[in-house]
Amino acid sequence: MRNHPRPHDLLFLRLPDRFDTGGDWPAWLDAAWLTQAPLVVRREAAPGSLLPVGARGLTRSERCKGYVQRDAVVRCVTPEMLARLHPPTVHTVHSVQAGECQSDLPPLRALAAMAPRLKELGLVWGPTGGAGFYLASGLPVLRADSDLDLLLRAPAPLPAWLIDCLLRLQEQQDCRVDIQVDTGAGGFALNEYARGGRVLLKTAHGPVLAADPWHAPEVQREAA
Structure with missing residues (x-):
């Protein structure tokens, strides 16, 4: 495992009962679920060897923050690892439950359509959200109305032509596509940046409004 897991990485546990919520687990969560479902690394500063993570269940309402x-x-499993799957397939020893194959749902169709172009552009990217969770675990969390969430690593400002290309690529899909840009110091929504003005930059120390998310003086760079 990388010494410093980054936000959106998916962590599989050898010791599921070590997931600490600071209280009781919600009714939908148990150790059996965490033997097959990864935790998602959250963007938060945590002391020592603690990692800020979140658990998710099968429905949108089943979310739980904690630490491990x-x-x-x-x-x-990183988003970049999942981006290297061509075509997108379940990259895990766990199997999708019988009758719940999700490969024809709009988010995965959009991912299959966008992946070759993103590769041609030389971008460092990967699926997150429900699509990333499904590809890493095989658990049927996607729905017909699910978004496709993508993470784009961009330690330097993106040129205008590339932003235009990404926006057009988004618009060509038959589901909503949300591209989050990670600068290494925080993350922001590409659509928000493209509209102009300040953007909400999510950092390990809280959200910051920044006109230039790559050069926000009050933001500390996260560990790579």
């Missing part, structure tokens, strides 16, 4: 010790993690 690094030594409880057995495997880390």
Whole structure:
């Protein structure tokens, strides 16, 4: 596992009971679920060997924040690893439940359509959200109305022509596509940046409004 997992990485646990919510687990969550469902790394500063993570269930309402010790993690799957799957397939030892194959749903169709073009552009990117979770675990969390969430690593400002290309690529899909840009110091929505003005930059120390998300003086760069 990378020494410093980054936001949106998916962590599989060897010790599921080490997921700490600061209280009782919600009714939908148990150790059996966490033996097959990864935790999602959150963008938050945490002390020592603690990792800020979130659990998700099968429905949108099933979300739970918490923390886990690094030594409880057995495997880390990054968005970039999932982007290398061509065509998108379930990259895991876990199997999708019988009758719940989701490969024809709009988010995965959009991912298959966009992946070759994103590769041609030389971008460092990967699926997150429900699509990333499904590809890493095989668990049927996607719905016909699910968005496709993508993460784009961009340590330097994106040229205008590339932003235009990405926006056009988004518009050509038959589901909503949300591209989050990660500068290394925080993350922001590409659509919001394209509209002009200040953007909401999500950082490990809280949200910041920034006119230039790559050069916000009050933001500390996160560990790579």
